[in-house]
Amino acid sequence: MTVARSVVASLDGVQEKVPLAPFTTFGIGGPARYLAVAQNGAAVERLATWASEQQLPWLVLGRGSNVLVDDGGYEGLVIIFRRREAQARSIEVNDLRDGSLRVRADAGTSLAGLARWCSERGLSGLEWACGIPGTLGGAVTGNAGAYGSSMSTVVHTVEVLSDGGRRCSYPSRELGFSYRHSVTLAKGEGLAVLDVALDLKRGDPESSAAKMAWYSQQRRNSQPKGRSAGCVFRNPAGGSAGALIEACGLKGFAIGDAVISDVHANFILNRGQARAEEVLRLMNTARRRVFERFGVRLESEIRFIGPLSLEVL
Numbered sequence: 001m002t003v004a005r006s007v008v009a010s011l012d013g014v015q016e017k018v019p020l021a022p023f024t025t026f027g028i029g030g031p032a033r034y035l036a037v038a039q040n041g042a043a044v045e046r047l048a049t050w051a052s053e054q055q056l057p058w059l060v061l062g063r064g065s066n067v068l069v070d071d072g073g074y075e076g077l078v079i080i081f082r083r084r085e086a087q088a089r090s091i092e093v094n095d096l097r098d099g100s101l102r103v104r105a106d107a108g109t110s111l112a113g114l115a116r117w118c119s120e121r122g123l124s125g126l127e128w129a130c131g132i133p134g135t136l137g138g139a140v141t142g143n144a145g146a147y148g149s150s151m152s153t154v155v156h157t158v159e160v161l162s163d164g165g166r167r168c169s170y171p172s173r174e175l176g177f178s179y180r181h182s183v184t185l186a187k188g189e190g191l192a193v194l195d196v197a198l199d200l201k202r203g204d205p206e207s208s209a210a211k212m213a214w215y216s217q218q219r220r221n222s223q224p225k226g227r228s229a230g231c232v233f234r235n236p237a238g239g240s241a242g243a244l245i246e247a248c249g250l251k252g253f254a255i256g257d258a259v260i261s262d263v264h265a266n267f268i269l270n271r272g273q274a275r276a277e278e279v280l281r282l283m284n285t286a287r288r289r290v291f292e293r294f295g296v297r298l299e300s301e302i303r304f305i306g307p308l309s310l311e312v313l
Ligand SMILES: Cc1cc2nc3c(=O)[nH]c(=O)nc-3n(C[C@H](O)[C@H](O)[C@H](O)COP(=O)(O)OP(=O)(O)OC[C@H]3O[C@@H](n4cnc5c(N)ncnc54)[C@H](O)[C@@H]3O)c2cc1C
Pocket: 025, 059, 060, 061, 062, 063, 064, 065, 066, 067, 081, 107, 108, 111, 131, 132, 133, 134, 135, 136, 137, 138, 139, 140, 141, 142, 143, 144, 145, 146, 188, 191, 192, 193, 194, 223, 228, 229, 230, 231, 303
């Protein structure tokens, strides 16, 4: 798409040249040419339509917990679609004949908030998501998962808005889910997940709470505190990216303010004013060392926003 040189019309709530760092858990990234916060799907649709009319590229961010934003920022409209907490008025629950329960929520809903909301009401199947800091939309886009479960095991349908304003409802089988990936939703720009329907089971609030407490404890024991985007690399088949990076002696290795965690080597932390370029150099170093030593090509789990890319190995 050609980027319009001057945007002729403005729209309420759209701000210009807004730094993206505060909208990410890494705390890294230059400005969006335009940025707006959307509270619901209708607002996302209105903003996406405006961007298309202005011939601006656009993308949606949720909690910004799985992205590395370029230091030069993003030359288009960034729509922040997130709610702080799971809110009853944006969640709908229906009993199905087979005994399962269909839960429908805005894609901007907090995933961990929704997991808690469901467990308190005896809806089971999302407990594993209690420590994942993103939104439902971000989770379905990257097939987020933990402890052997993932979004692909619970998603029923996803309502998507494409560039050009077309709305489409995709059943789970058409989303092309694989490990931390969805073929259909991988596009990044010009695509918004508006809402998601999940199939859960009737459960017991007490046992759900116990599971969530156990998962949270596991996380506290194995993951570093600090600003990060979670695991930076996908685990290779049958292995652990963190273990391979650790075996290369890279725990604690730093470039500028970006450092490979000494708690979990697949986490990169921003310990101050880290820049995207420093994180990328660390990722390239880790990939190169792992490839030289083990012949394994690590692939990025985090999404790059702007013109960032890994070295070709
Ligand atoms: C401490 C920590 C722990 C983590 N643990 C895990 C874990 O256990 N398992 C795991 O899978 N991940 C984990 N993550 C990564 C991250 O939290 C998840 O991938 C999360 O689902 C991303 O959601 P988000 O809303 O933050 O997405 P964002 O980072 O905002 O966006 C990620 C991608 O999805 C797109 N996107 C977001 N929302 C939408 C939407 N509504 N429509 C269209 N596209 C959208 C963005 O354009 C971007 O390409 C962790 C991260 C941190 C910081």
